Amino acid sequence: MTFSDLGLSDKVLKAVAASGYKEPTPIQEKGIPHVLQRRDVLGIAQTGTGKTASFVLPMLSMLEKGRARARMPRTLILEPTRELAAQVHENFEKYGQNHKLSVALLIGGVSFEEQNKILDRGADVLIATPGRLLDHFERGRLLMTGVEILVIDEADRMLDMGFIPDIERIVKMVPFTRQTLFFSATMPPEIEKLSQQFLQNPVAVEVARASSTSTTIEQRAVACSTVDYEKRATLREIIDNAEGLKNAIIFCNRKRDIGTLWKSLDRHGYSVGALHGDMDQSNRSAILEAFKKNEIKILIASDVAARGLDIPDVSHVINFDVPFNAEDYVHRIGRTGRAGRKGASFTLVTPIEQKEFEAIESLIEQDIEWEGAPVEWDEGAGKKGRRGRGKAKAAKDGSGNGSEKKAAGRPKHDKKSGEEGSEPASKEAAKSSGKKDDKKKKDKASDEPKKNKKASKPKPAEIKDGTHAFGAEEFVPDFIKR
Ligand code: AMP
Numbered sequence: 001m002t003f004s005d006l007g008l009s010d011k012v013l014k015a016v017a018a019s020g021y022k023e024p025t026p027i028q029e030k031g032i033p034h035v036l037q038r039r040d041v042l043g044i045a046q047t048g049t050g051k052t053a054s055f056v057l058p059m060l061s062m063l064e065k066g067r068a069r070a071r072m073p074r075t076l077i078l079e080p081t082r083e084l085a086a087q088v089h090e091n092f093e094k095y096g097q098n099h100k101l102s103v104a105l106l107i108g109g110v111s112f113e114e115q116n117k118i119l120d121r122g123a124d125v126l127i128a129t130p131g132r133l134l135d136h137f138e139r140g141r142l143l144m145t146g147v148e149i150l151v152i153d154e155a156d157r158m159l160d161m162g163f164i165p166d167i168e169r170i171v172k173m174v175p176f177t178r179q180t181l182f183f184s185a186t187m188p189p190e191i192e193k194l195s196q197q198f199l200q201n202p203v204a205v206e207v208a209r210a211s212s213t214s215t216t217i218e219q220r221a222v223a224c225s226t227v228d229y230e231k232r233a234t235l236r237e238i239i240d241n242a243e244g245l246k247n248a249i250i251f252c253n254r255k256r257d258i259g260t261l262w263k264s265l266d267r268h269g270y271s272v273g274a275l276h277g278d279m280d281q282s283n284r285s286a287i288l289e290a291f292k293k294n295e296i297k298i299l300i301a302s303d304v305a306a307r308g309l310d311i312p313d314v315s316h317v318i319n320f321d322v323p324f325n326a327e328d329y330v331h332r333i334g335r336t337g338r339a340g341r342k343g344a345s346f347t348l349v350t351p352i353e354q355k356e357f358e359a360i361e362s363l364i365e366q367d368i369e370w371e372g373a374p375v376e377w378d379e380g381a382g383k384k385g386r387r388g389r390g391k392a393k394a395a396k397d398g399s400g401n402g403s404e405k406k407a408a409g410r411p412k413h414d415k416k417s418g419e420e421g422s423e424p425a426s427k428e429a430a431k432s433s434g435k436k437d438d439k440k441k442k443d444k445a446s447d448e449p450k451k452n453k454k455a456s457k458p459k460p461a462e463i464k465d466g467t468h469a470f471g472a473e474e475f476v477p478d479f480i481k482r
Contacts, residue, residue, distance in 0.1 A: 007033055053091065153183045242316055255277075354379075
């Protein structure tokens with residue numbers, strides 16, 4: 001099958017040829033003809049499968065007929081994060097190089113004025129995050145009655161981020177006669193229900209089993225200690241010994257650890273940047289660009305900040321923590337081994353992460369091979385997991401559970417900060433208790449200079465207002481500040 005068999009316009013085919021793509025990916029092959037026939041499509045596909053082009057290419061072909069009217073976009077694409085929205089925008093620029101379409105990007109962190117100008121001129125394509133779109137709508141800058149095609153991308157992530165009520169509101173504003181394209185990497189029951197609500201007689205296109213991991217990714221688990229500086233030493237060993245490591249994304253479960261890890265790796269001389277939701281848009285873009293250009297080799301990120309980022313040649317993904325949600329594991333390691341390339345992932349596993357680790361193995365229906373000796377599970381703590389009821393109660397009433405703490409043997413601050421201050425926090429994000437860090441005695445730091453140990457203590461004032469101990473500024477490497 002070639003691209004020219006799919007029914008795409010000549011202009012689009014030219015742009016595809018210029019991109020150097022030899023043949024359509026499975027989601028493109030199966031999806032594009034249906035989109036061109038104006039059918040609703042339910043696409044079950046992970047990022048990295050060529051899913052974006054599977055809707056951008058036919059949309060471009062279809063948009064060649066007709067014209068945009070002021071404030072009345074003809075198509076609307078909803079994305080859960082700014083980066084993902086910006087990426088889709090890049091896709092329209094790349095594949096739409098032979099078109100004269102007007103594409104508006106409505107995302108937070110960008111001035112309303114610029115966005116309004118494009119809307120006023122009339123947008124063929126509107127790419128938006130739900131919050132910013134509703135802002136514009138409420139200010140009377142937008143009419144949704146001209147939308148012919150609605151794309152809801154990364155629906156499962158929209159759910160995780162609490163965007164579903166916004167999406168439901170937006171869908172009500174769009175004409176009933178629209179064509180809807182709905183994409184999700186996984187299909188939990190809530191998403192299935194939504195797809196039934198939004199789609200009419202859809203064609204389901206599934207390119208990989210929901211929640212499966214790509215076969216081109218070599219996955220390894222590495223046993224490590226719960227003691228934070230030992231864990232960081234294990235991480236450095238992985239980085240130093242990983243075969244063919246060109247660049248890597250390291251995922252942390254907690255925002256707090258992103259800062260600590262960034263400082264530590266930077267101090268150890270690694271080329272490292274970090275991405276988290278508290279950073280403003282320009283800092284995030286600068287870090288991402290630096291990583292894409294290989295000026296930064298290692299990017300530390302959270303699930304929310306890194307969601308859907310298209311960085312084509314990441315050689316390694318390292319999970320500094322076993323993700324809380326098994327689905328996040330699939331998304332995280334999907335950053336590597338994209339579009340048929342080879343990739344590798346390492347997951348650091350502590351004795352208390354049995355529950356989360358086993359949930360992943362059961363989701364992906366395969367055992368993850370251990371690099372070295374397997375971890376020895378701490379049955380008491382591990383089975384309950386980090387989100388065990390005992391801990392939730394302890395966090396709520398401050399009582400704690402002695403045996404659990406002992407068994408877990410991890411610093412108290414591990415229970416604290418949650419995900420992404422400026423973006424919807426995960427349900428698990430426990431509020432800081434403000435207790436002192438009890439691991440400081442142990443931290444006779446093989447890897448941290450003394451003055452810095454002070455900095456890593458929780459600071460009640462910062463915790464109180466929810467700001468991060470490491471401000472966004474500190475995530476900007478010197479060469480970018482200059
Ligand atoms: P996506 O799943 O949309 O994030 O796309 C993942 C990557 O695959 C992007 O870098 C695309 O540029 C690339 N890609 C999309 N379609 C093709 C194709 N047919 N052949 C090769 N690479 C592609």
